[in-house]
Amino acid sequence: MGARTDMTMDIEHVSQAKVFNGWHKQYRHSSLVLGCEMRFAIFLPSCATQDTPVPVLYWLSGLTCTDENFMQKAGAFRMAEELGIAIVAPDTSPRGESVPDDPDGAYDFGLGAGFYLNATQAPWSEHYHMYDYVVNELPALIEATFPVSSLRSISGHSMGGHGALTIGIKNADRYQSISAFSPITNPMKCPWGQKAFTNYLGPDQDTWKAYDACSLLESNGCALPILVDQGDSDGFLEEQLKPEHLQSAAGAAQAQLELRMQPGYDHSYFFIQSFIEDHLKFHAKYLTQGEG
Numbered sequence: 001m002g003a004r005t006d007m008t009m010d011i012e013h014v015s016q017a018k019v020f021n022g023w024h025k026q027y028r029h030s031s032l033v034l035g036c037e038m039r040f041a042i043f044l045p046s047c048a049t050q051d052t053p054v055p056v057l058y059w060l061s062g063l064t065c066t067d068e069n070f071m072q073k074a075g076a077f078r079m080a081e082e083l084g085i086a087i088v089a090p091d092t093s094p095r096g097e098s099v100p101d102d103p104d105g106a107y108d109f110g111l112g113a114g115f116y117l118n119a120t121q122a123p124w125s126e127h128y129h130m131y132d133y134v135v136n137e138l139p140a141l142i143e144a145t146f147p148v149s150s151l152r153s154i155s156g157h158s159m160g161g162h163g164a165l166t167i168g169i170k171n172a173d174r175y176q177s178i179s180a181f182s183p184i185t186n187p188m189k190c191p192w193g194q195k196a197f198t199n200y201l202g203p204d205q206d207t208w209k210a211y212d213a214c215s216l217l218e219s220n221g222c223a224l225p226i227l228v229d230q231g232d233s234d235g236f237l238e239e240q241l242k243p244e245h246l247q248s249a250a251g252a253a254q255a256q257l258e259l260r261m262q263p264g265y266d267h268s269y270f271f272i273q274s275f276i277e278d279h280l281k282f283h284a285k286y287l288t289q290g291e292g
């Protein structure tokens, strides 16, 4: 079944399940900015109606993920229902047979690894526009289709933590608050980021700064509150994630960053599940209680 929106786009209902009195639903739609079919998931708390629209937390997942990892593993719905917050989880890259992938099939580039940027280099530049998708196209579709308000916050994990930080820092007028679990904080200085940026953006590192949270803090500062949780037993911590770089950049920019190192936790959704309620309550302060 297709529900026609104001945006002359059809969205196709894929699945739904009642959870903690709210609803988890998946949809497929044709993305204009990505040039392919995309699937996303939404959790709608039971209080969401046309008369009482709810704010939305956008969740950006990490390498290899789809809309399903967070929704199935994070354990977020009991608290999202209690707080009256919708959660939207997009996919992590454009998808489909016409979308190019890493030539060696590696997990850290191409499909499942869109890095929430707009690629400028062929062949990636035809479809890989996850920045525009997350910032503009998806919220417009969500707000035209569901009983939600235009109050938004953004969070994510690993590559998605990089996405949440960079998108939030660059669009402080569109979001209320930013959080991240185990984010890639300084992609210009780590192997995952250097591989992705070289391929998607080309060799000129000046163009990389627009998608590097530490560079963006240096050039833009950040007016929004930021919460970051990082496990100290995360196998990617030193080589890829570098939270100390974010802390220095935030300090220099006088940004409101709370970085919490969590002893014994790794990079998995067990870690996210352990602290997701803190992140939901953090965002609720700015989404539903007018702080900020």
Ligand SMILES: N[C@@H](CCC(=O)N[C@@H](CS)C(=O)NCC(=O)O)C(=O)O
Binding pocket: 061, 062, 063, 064, 065, 069, 073, 107, 157, 158, 159, 267, 268, 269
């Ligand atoms: N060793 C992993 C690396 C990728 C990875 O750790 N992905 C993280 C995000 S960076 C994730 O959330 N994986 C999916 C999950 O745990 O559900 C693999 O090859 O799949």
